[in-house]
Amino acid sequence: MKHDIVVTCTFGLESVLKRELFSLGYRDLQIQDGRITFAADEAGIARANVFLRSADRVYVKLSEFDAYDFDQLFKGVRKINWQDMIPVDGIMHVKGRSRKSKLSSVPACQSVTKKAIVEKMRLSYGIDHFPENGTRFPIEIILEKNRAQVTLDTSGAALFKRGYRLHTGDAPLKETLAAGLVLLSGWKPGTPVIDPFCGAGTLLIEAAMIGRNIAPGINRNFLAMEWAFLDPDIWSKAKAEALSRMNHHKLELFGYDIDPHAIDSAGLNAKNADMDNAIHFARRDISEFQFSGESACVITNLPYGERIGDRDTLDELYRTFRNGLSPYVKFDKHIFTAHDHFQEIFGRADKKRKLYNGNIKCHFYSYFNQAKGRKESSP
Numbered sequence: 001m002k003h004d005i006v007v008t009c010t011f012g013l014e015s016v017l018k019r020e021l022f023s024l025g026y027r028d029l030q031i032q033d034g035r036i037t038f039a040a041d042e043a044g045i046a047r048a049n050v051f052l053r054s055a056d057r058v059y060v061k062l063s064e065f066d067a068y069d070f071d072q073l074f075k076g077v078r079k080i081n082w083q084d085m086i087p088v089d090g091i092m093h094v095k096g097r098s099r100k101s102k103l104s105s106v107p108a109c110q111s112v113t114k115k116a117i118v119e120k121m122r123l124s125y126g127i128d129h130f131p132e133n134g135t136r137f138p139i140e141i142i143l144e145k146n147r148a149q150v151t152l153d154t155s156g157a158a159l160f161k162r163g164y165r166l167h168t169g170d171a172p173l174k175e176t177l178a179a180g181l182v183l184l185s186g187w188k189p190g191t192p193v194i195d196p197f198c199g200a201g202t203l204l205i206e207a208a209m210i211g212r213n214i215a216p217g218i219n220r221n222f223l224a225m226e227w228a229f230l231d232p233d234i235w236s237k238a239k240a241e242a243l244s245r246m247n248h249h250k251l252e253l254f255g256y257d258i259d260p261h262a263i264d265s266a267g268l269n270a271k272n273a274d275m276d277n278a279i280h281f282a283r284r285d286i287s288e289f290q291f292s293g294e295s296a297c298v299i300t301n302l303p304y305g306e307r308i309g310d311r312d313t314l315d316e317l318y319r320t321f322r323n324g325l326s327p328y329v330k331f332d333k334h335i336f337t338a339h340d341h342f343q344e345i346f347g348r349a350d351k352k353r354k355l356y357n358g359n360i361k362c363h364f365y366s367y368f369n370q371a372k373g374r375k376e377s378s379p
């Protein structure tokens with residue numbers, strides 16, 4: 001049976017997520033801000049959860065209909081065959097959102113949605129009381145321009161929780177965003193990667209997993225694994241597929257940071273991810289930046305004002321970094337920051353992409369190997 005699957009991501013990562021879905025074999029993708037919808041069989045639910053690096057969550061879309069008033073909302077939700085998915089003891093947890101819609105009160109929409117679900121369950125099961133002490137079913141009612149969408153969250157814990165990052169430092173990136181930045185950079189294994197402000201090592205650990213083709217969800221569980229209405233084999237098959245795709249490429253990844261605690265955390269996180277044999281971490285101030293290789297790809301996330309550091313010191317840090325990198329004309333350099341006059345310090349980027357880190361507007365600035373000239377990241 002085909003399902004409409006909705007995957008969400010950080011604003012700005014839609015193109016990366018699109019490429020990821022494309023390489024998993026999915027087509028006819030409907031792309032909106034922060035979300036992509038596509039049709040797939042049940043196996044697609046498991047594959048999306050296990051394989052997607054830049055997605056935040058994977059939902060199944062159960063229905064979509066016009067809802068200009070509560071009556072339409074109630075009837076639309078009641079039409080769904082909830083009894084085919086939710087057992088008698090299932091927890092029906094309803095969340096909601098509303099934008100540019102007549103039904104603007106989110107609590108009221110949630111309450112009407114829940115009532116309609118319970119009514120359908122009562123009619124189907126022939127009972128009045130549901131203990132709600134079993135498996136969770138997180139239901140979302142989204143109203144957008146008077147159109148209602150009802151979805152079920154299959155991921156449970158958000159997908160950035162890969163399970164390896166037990167230690168964090170200052171302003172860590174979410175794993176999903178870090179993976180998205182590496183994919184946007186167009187880096188390919190064979191070229192060394194350097195993160196001179198590596199913090200807890202997230203960018204490099206994600207790069208290592210990309211380089212070795214290790215699925216980000218291989219070692220974790222997903223809420224929908226507990227749902228009896230889905231074939232349990234979809235999960236074991238997706239994980240077996242993930243195992244078969246792994247490689248043992250030799251990688252050269254280097255992480256530096258001024259903070260010794262950050263370096264300790266990065267090392268422990270890399271060990272948890274089983275990537276410690278691919279990444280070399282060392283304590284180093286950016287003023288001592290040097291690299292002996294011919295080519296490299298620098299991908300990094302500098303401190304920026306909103307979260308750490310004071311303005312003048314920060315600008316000085318950026319200048320030191322620029323000066324340190326300037327002899328390495330053959331390197332590709334990718335810098336993620338919210339610094340608002342970054343290009344005045346660093347020069348005009350070959351490519352600039354707007355992205356959000358939580359609700360902080362940031363940019364990903366790319367400067368390509370000057371010996372080769374401007375190039376695009378791979379499609």
Ligand SMILES: C[S@@+](CC[C@H](N)C(=O)[O-])C[C@H]1O[C@@H](n2cnc3c(N)ncnc32)[C@H](O)[C@@H]1O
Pocket residue numbers: 169170171172173174178196197198199200201202203256257258259262284285286287301302303304317
């Ligand atoms: C925004 S955080 C990086 C977070 C990292 N991407 C992660 O996901 O954990 C910036 C890092 O720059 C480091 N840093 C600050 N000044 C530095 C300097 N002069 N040299 C090297 N690292 C520095 C901080 O210790 C901090 O870990």
